[in-house]
Amino acid sequence: MNIDLIRAASDRLHGHIRRTPLLWSPLLDEIAGRRVLVKAECLQLTGSFKARGGWSAVSALDTETRARGVLAYSSGNHAQGVAFAARQHGVPAVIVMPSDAPAPKIEGTRALGGEVVLYERGSESREEIGDRLSAERGLTLIRPYDDLQVMAGQGTCGLEIAAQAAGMGIHEAEVLVCCGGGGLTSGVALALEADAPGMRVRPVEPEGFDDVARSLAAGVIARNDRLSGGLCDAILTPQPGQLTFPVMQRLCGPGVVVTEDEALRAMALAFRHLKLVAEPGGAVALAAALFHGDALAAGDVICTISGGNVETGLFARAIAMA
């Protein structure tokens, strides 16, 4: 994995994937006691950064392979990213989703033309289902994070952060990234290593699902005890990826862990001060910026809001905390 793959992905994404804004609010700065810049990936097409990786992977396939179609397993954001990319390329997409995925994510995937296959998160292996379907139908599996082209696509978010921050005169910052399997985190870290070497990436996870923070601390891959049950469905992965972990180990600072309550409060503050809709897993980095400043180096903070695909009831509950 290297920066050239990310720059090539950026060329393929140009004109198809949104350059999302880097936003800030004077009132959020006051809460954090420092400048906080928000990379609003919830405004990305399909409502999360996953459209970048999906587009990168689908567009990197040779024409014949792509024409047979693609397959993905995902709790919802990768699903929508791959379904969108496939539809825009005019090829079929089969998406294996957990039966407890948020309804808007399942509906969104179907609305984008994806054929949805549901599975039980506790008792079935999405990898096994994916492998079987891809063998049966000649589909190409697009893994959610442990895939070079997916990592390269997510890395384009880092290229944008570097360029947008430089445009504001910012060259040093802690960059907080909402972290599941590490696709976005490792991609952004590689992009910043090349284009903003004064910035350091910090993975952020929810309490109880802090496999990356523990893996980084231990120097070896650690797993989560639970595989479901949290509010931050977008970033509940069993363990860091085989491809993503070495990158994070080389480039990232210690992980930051936030509570679900802090994620919900961050959603409320993003609603009030940024007019953005964040989902819980997409709000953990902002929560770290606002509520865990003591774990961060002094100075500016940049954080991703990585997605906004959230059920209305849960969102209403979160904003009532503002």
Added chain:
Amino acid sequence: MNIDLIRAASDRLHGHIRRTPLLWSPLLDEIAGRRVLVKAECLQLTGSFKARGGWSAVSALDTETRARGVLAYSSGNHAQGVAFAARQHGVPAVIVMPSDAPAPKIEGTRALGGEVVLYERGSESREEIGDRLSAERGLTLIRPYDDLQVMAGQGTCGLEIAAQAAGMGIHEAEVLVCCGGGGLTSGVALALEADAPGMRVRPVEPEGFDDVARSLAAGVIARNDRLSGGLCDAILTPQPGQLTFPVMQRLCGPGVVVTEDEALRAMALAFRHLKLVAEPGGAVALAAALFHGDALAAGDVICTISGGNVETGLFARAIAMA
């Protein structure tokens, strides 16, 4: 009022006021049956386009006059725009607000350093209160829409629409603008006349407060019967402005009127498909794009989401309609 004032305002705003994105969603396009582009002014600093006019007016004052401070009367968005601009210029701002303005707008104005003076919308005249305070304290009144520099500031939104649409290859469109006193509508219309003459502005108002639509139809200024009581507080003005109406009369197509229910449903769809927080008055143009396509010329539609300063309870009620 002319395009040179808008271009000069654009120069003064550069680096201080956000260039907001022009967003779209494949699923909104499906609902509307055409391409719908959304100018996301809810992402503007202070949560609405009013920061443009506030900055334009405050920055246009000579240094001595500005140092004595500024005064505004506003239901909330103009208040925050002027308070923000004054604070960034290091001068005091006194804001006269109706006592029934949404709590987040009053709080937001205070948080931005504005001194808030409340009045009763039904029984007191905000103009009289404003005139008295400005005489007593040497403050300069910044009117919410009937002011050339305010109109020029709002017009910068139109310059951006023209440039961003051209970047997507779009040169003809119906441009739907949420309309209160007509500051944004007339400013955008003047900017598009110069930079995108193939586009036509259509003012959009809520049922019961359609003074601009009726004024345009009659060819003379008409007033609303009610002055309060609607959900779309941001755009409940008694009548079109003396400066804004002639511009709208010369450049705008017929007004479009939507129901409050349609505005709430548009808020729900902006939440779901764009991850944006819109307030009712800021959602009427999107409502027109989605639910009143028969009143529009065929082809692409561009609409403003002009603000997102909404109470949590009302927002929760709106998104439950999705």
